[in-house]
Amino acid sequence: MARTRGAVRLLLFLLFLLFLCSSAAAGPTFLVAVPWNIRPGANMTVGVALLPDSPAQVTVRGEVIRDNETILSREMVFEKDFGYSKVQTKPIGLSIAEDSGMEEEITLMYLLYY
Numbered sequence: 001m002a003r004t005r006g007a008v009r010l011l012l013f014l015l016f017l018l019f020l021c022s023s024a025a026a027g028p029t030f031l032v033a034v035p036w037n038i039r040p041g042a043n044m045t046v047g048v049a050l051l052p053d054s055p056a057q058v059t060v061r062g063e064v065i066r067d068n069e070t071i072l073s074r075e076m077v078f079e080k081d082f083g084y085s086k087v088q089t090k091p092i093g094l095s096i097a098e099d100s101g102m103e104e105e106i107t108l109m110y111l112l113y114y
Contacts, residue, residue, distance in 0.1 A: 029054035030078075034062065048078040056080050 031049040048060055057079050064072040 030058050032060055046076070050078060050080045054080055 029051055031051065033047040035045065046060065046062065048058065050058060057077055059075060059077050061075040063070050
């Protein structure tokens, strides 16, 4: 029994390493940065840097979830500028309502390579 568990864990670990190697070999295509603090009633801005290997358009979807309920959700399309590389920022345009039951600020930071 213990030997079988060990073999299964080793197999899962090797599959995980294979996944990491395959995604790292492809290289990142864009970088997403969002604010560290999200405060009720405040708008947020998302920054996206489209790297040289990125597609012409990148759709970024974000959600703020509290107690398995989506408080804020937004999807935006960022387009690659072929003339030069730059970081694009867009205001999300939605803010967390003051009456959402969120009494404190949410602290988070995402740097997402895809």
